[in-house]
Amino acid sequence: MRLAGKVAIVTGGGSGNGRGIAQKFAAEGAKVVIGDINEGGSQETLNLLKGNGHSFMRTDVTKKEEVDNLVGQVVDKYGGVHILVNNAGIVAFTPFLELEEEEWDRVFDVNLKGPFFCSQAVAREMIRLGIHGSIINITSVEAMIVVSSSGHCQPHYNASKGGLEMLNKAMALELSSAKIRVNAIAPGVVETPFTENALKNPQAMSWIMDRVPLKRVGQPQDIGNAACFLASDESDYITGATIVIDGGWVIQ
Ligand SMILES: NC(=O)c1ccc[n+]([C@@H]2O[C@H](COP(=O)([O-])OP(=O)(O)OC[C@H]3O[C@@H](n4cnc5c(N)ncnc54)[C@H](O)[C@@H]3O)[C@@H](O)[C@H]2O)c1
Structure with a gap:
């Protein structure tokens, strides 16, 4: 059991990649706390987790008071937090010239401000409690290519x-003195509700397959496996890094 005795917060654990990460962490002995706005999905995730003692705490990562409340409750209930996965994320498709401020803010609030709030609250507790923890940011190949x-x-x-990739590096450097490691996972195309529409479209699917050397889309387990490595002591000398999980897309 690679994560025995560890407590992990997984944001967006009620669906897709977050569910894959939560399942892997639980199978490796961690107590998992899901922070998500999706109550039904989070309940489904909890039902799939091995072991016991896991929980769901309804949390909107864009609201600082909800994030602080989540982290405070986790520390009260479990005595500490060793792993944070900033996985909650949203996408919206609008061309640059048509993009409105409100949509820009919504995407940035969830994808970048949320990880800031969560990481700051968790890192402060890790430092207070002397925990040499691991923070994992789920970015995307779209931080590197358009x-x-x-x-x-x-x-x-x-x-x-792209902003989250740089926040990942900045946090890794600043938190290194507290022995808190910070790493990113950049998925390519993974089969989740996020990509459901594209993967149902044969034209889009063939466009994707033309670009993916391993000739398959990713699965949430692929992301869970890498997250487990980064959460565990096996990656003890790795910080500020990004693992790209894309079947080889961005090497071309
Ligand atoms: N699926 C892919 O192909 C792919 C590729 C690259 C990166 N990613 C990244 O992986 C992460 C997870 O994506 P997914 O594919 O599992 O998507 P998903 O839509 O299946 O799951 C996202 C989860 O985040 C939660 N969420 C959304 N806004 C939230 C908020 N304000 N507070 C708390 N939770 C919130 C949703 O309720 C949902 O449970 C995202 O950060 C996404 O950008 C996904």
Whole structure:
């Protein structure tokens, strides 16, 4: 059991990648706390988790008071927090010239401000309690490349994930003296509700397959496996890094 005795907060654990991460963590012995606005999905995730003692705490990561409340409750209930996965994220498809401020803010609030609130609250508790923890940020290959198949422009998503890549490095450096490691996972296309529509469209699917050397889409387990490595002591000398999980897309 690679995560025995650890307590992990997984934001957005009520669906897709977050569910895959929560399942892997629980199978490896961690107590998992899901912070999500999706109550039904989070309950379904809880039902799938091995072991006991897991919980769901309804949390909107864009609201600082809700994030502080989540972290405070986790520390009260479990005695500490060793792992945070900033996984909650949203996408919206609007071309740059048509993009309105409100949509820009919504995407940035969830994808970048949420990880800031969560990481700051968790890191402060880790430092207070002397925990040498692990923070994992779920970014995207779209922090590195712009994918605009079939007019699916998402400049705000690209910018928010690019910002999270740099926040990942800045936090890794600042938190290194407290022995808190901070790393990112950059998924390519993973089969989740997030990509459901694209993956149902044969044209979009063939566009994707033309670009993915391993000729399959990713699964939430692929993300869960890497997150488990980054959460565990096996990655004890790794910080500020990004693991790209995309079947080889961005190497071309
Ligand atoms: N699926 C992919 O192909 C893919 C590719 C690259 C990166 N990602 C990233 O992976 C992460 C998870 O995506 P997914 O594919 O599992 O999507 P998903 O839509 O299946 O799940 C996202 C989860 O985040 C939660 N969430 C949304 N806003 C929230 C908020 N304000 N507070 C708390 N929770 C909130 C949702 O309720 C949902 O449970 C995202 O950060 C996404 O950008 C996904």
